[in-house]
Amino acid sequence: MTSLGLSAFGLTGRDLLELAISADQLGFDALWLGEHIFHPIGYGSDHPTDGTQAHNHHAGPIVDTDTELTDPWAVHAAIAASTTRIRLGTAVYLAPLRHPLLTARTTITVQELSGGRVLLGVGAGWLEEEFTALGVPYRTRMSRTEECIEVLRAAWSGEPFVHNGKHFDIGSVQMHSRKVDIPVILGGNGPKALDRAARLGDGWFTSGTPSFEGSLELVTEIARLRETYGKTGEFDCFVRVDATSATQLQRYHDHGMTNLVVWADSIWKGATIEERRANLAKAADDLGVRPAARNAVG
Numbered sequence: 001m002t003s004l005g006l007s008a009f010g011l012t013g014r015d016l017l018e019l020a021i022s023a024d025q026l027g028f029d030a031l032w033l034g035e036h037i038f039h040p041i042g043y044g045s046d047h048p049t050d051g052t053q054a055h056n057h058h059a060g061p062i063v064d065t066d067t068e069l070t071d072p073w074a075v076h077a078a079i080a081a082s083t084t085r086i087r088l089g090t091a092v093y094l095a096p097l098r099h100p101l102l103t104a105r106t107t108i109t110v111q112e113l114s115g116g117r118v119l120l121g122v123g124a125g126w127l128e129e130e131f132t133a134l135g136v137p138y139r140t141r142m143s144r145t146e147e148c149i150e151v152l153r154a155a156w157s158g159e160p161f162v163h164n165g166k167h168f169d170i171g172s173v174q175m176h177s178r179k180v181d182i183p184v185i186l187g188g189n190g191p192k193a194l195d196r197a198a199r200l201g202d203g204w205f206t207s208g209t210p211s212f213e214g215s216l217e218l219v220t221e222i223a224r225l226r227e228t229y230g231k232t233g234e235f236d237c238f239v240r241v242d243a244t245s246a247t248q249l250q251r252y253h254d255h256g257m258t259n260l261v262v263w264a265d266s267i268w269k270g271a272t273i274e275e276r277r278a279n280l281a282k283a284a285d286d287l288g289v290r291p292a293a294r295n296a297v298g
Helices: 013-026 072-082 100-114 128-133 138-156 191-200 212-228 246-254 273-286 291-296
Strands: 003-008 030-033 087-090 118-123 161-164 169-173 184-187 203-205 236-240 259-263
Touching: 003 013, 013 030, 013 072, 013 273, 030 072, 030 118, 072 087, 072 100, 100 118, 100 138, 118 138, 128 138, 138 161, 138 184, 138 191, 184 191, 191 203, 191 212, 212 236, 212 246
Parallel strands: 003 030, 003 259, 030 087, 087 118, 118 184, 184 203, 203 236, 236 259
Antiparallel strands: 161 169
16 A cells, blocks of 8 residues: 655644644645754755756745744644644754754654654755854764764663764763654665665655656665665655656556655645645545545555
């Protein structure tokens, strides 16, 4: 069976909550929230997929002064309390900008509040001005990301641990009284990002919106890398798609891509909440998402 999630960025917290409630009722599988912390005025950084087909969804700067920014964990806490089944994803959370113990505390709280629905999508970041303002050396973002994942898994274990690493020196601590399972989904389409996902991730999430052929190449490559590293077990690839019908989704499903994601603002649109809900409901029918229609896809 194909699962279909929604990817959202640039919506208000209230709109995201309304979207999640409606999506939960209509059968969408997950809501993935992007994030940036502030608007760097006149920034010069380029997103890794700028100028490529993979990022054709966004026109102009990704973080402009009128872009709505939210804290994904505050929003997901509200969603967790207002829904019953939709999974709570980040695509992606900028882990190297935070101390991993703070991230551990937040993710543990939301995971237990939601009854185990968190999907921690992690990225190393690309907006250098964001790192500079927060006092985090931009050049260290990749190694910080990997070390953050190591600390997070120790923190989620429910056991005391010590960590002495390149970026974090943590004495004997215990974050929780019991083990908490949170899948780490690593994003990025480049060779190094795919390698990192294959080595360290519980799953992978596309950056931007690659073409069908591009998505198939990326999924095939990450499968090859995992085989090279001797990785076995469950590993989900979440692929953003530009699709408007169940037939289009079926093409991905037929090639083994069963965890698909569409941009929320392409279907959650309208001047009023009633219009947005109606458009989302129509999309759920067109895409075969409603439980009664799922036999149409997969």
